[in-house]
Structures are given as structure tokens and as C-alpha cells.
Amino acid sequence: VAFVNPYQALIDRRDPVQILEHTLSELPAQMRIWAQSRFVDTYAPGKRAAHRILLHLLHVELVDSVRLRMALSTPDYAVQPFEPDAWMRAESLDSSPMAISAWSALRAINLVLWKALPALEWNRAFQHPEYGTMTLRDLAGLWAGHDVHRLNQLRAIEEGSRCEGSRIKG
Numbered sequence: 001v002a003f004v005n006p007y008q009a010l011i012d013r014r015d016p017v018q019i020l021e022h023t024l025s026e027l028p029a030q031m032r033i034w035a036q037s038r039f040v041d042t043y044a045p046g047k048r049a050a051h052r053i054l055l056h057l058l059h060v061e062l063v064d065s066v067r068l069r070m071a072l073s074t075p076d077y078a079v080q081p082f083e084p085d086a087w088m089r090a091e092s093l094d095s096s097p098m099a100i101s102a103w104s105a106l107r108a109i110n111l112v113l114w115k116a117l118p119a120l121e122w123n124r125a126f127q128h129p130e131y132g133t134m135t136l137r138d139l140a141g142l143w144a145g146h147d148v149h150r151l152n153q154l155r156a157i158e159e160g161s162r163c164e165g166s167r168i169k170g
């Protein structure tokens, strides 16, 4: 199976590592100016509230942190898939500040690792049960695309809560 990034349209020709770095400054800055009440808002009925999107971003950061390091250190590495919704069900954390600070710390050290990656390592391959053979370049693209996808949802929540009539609670 050839890897296809489901978020390719969202990252277009931008450098994934630049996107990962941009999110590190953008996300906490954005959340800092949010009123506490906005964290329980959602962008559409039945969708995750903002504080749950933040926990999900932390989960993805945890998983991708491990995948990056395993790929760098383990010959014939095959990733273990994870079910994001099952992780969400197992965890009731609703502290957005805690999620954001844990996510920020992880993202910062992951950026150090990405930026120091020797040129040859970008082609380092590993197996994913759904995506097939992936390289670290693919992992960076998937990771960055997921950032953009979730940031768009947070932005939609912010825009929704600005106009009174369309306020959705979730």
C-alpha cells in the first residue's frame, strides 16, 4: 500500500515542520484569550467540545512522539494502531490548561528532534497497518495535517461563539 496523506490538501506545499512549529506558538496563544465558557463549546452538534479536541491533540502528540522515536531506533518497526475515540472514552480530563501545557512541552521537544533529523533519516521507512509503508517525511506530513485539521475546528468554535444565535453547547 502506498501512503496517502488524508490531510494533504490542508498542508499543500508547506513544510510540515514549519506547520508543527507554527502550531506550538499559535495554539497556546489562541487558547489564552478564550473565555473559560468557550472550552465546552463545539463547532457542530454531536461533535467534540474544544476541551476534548485539546485532549485529543495531546493523545496524538503522545502517540506520534513514540512512533517517531520507535521509527528512529527500531529496525522493521511496525506501529501499533490506536483508536482515538476509545482513548477519549477512557479519559475524563477536562482541564484545558493541563492538556495544553502537556501538549506544548511534548511538541517543543519533538520539534527539537525533527529539526535535528539528518537528511537521510527523512526516508527512514516503517509499517503502518492502515497506511502501509510510511517514511518519517510521511509521518511529519500526517502530524502537521492533523494539526491544521484540528486547529480549523477550534477556529470554527471561536467563530461560532462570537455570533450569539449560532451558539452550540456540547
Ligand code: NI
Binding pocket: 056, 060, 084, 146
Ligand atoms: Ni484527530
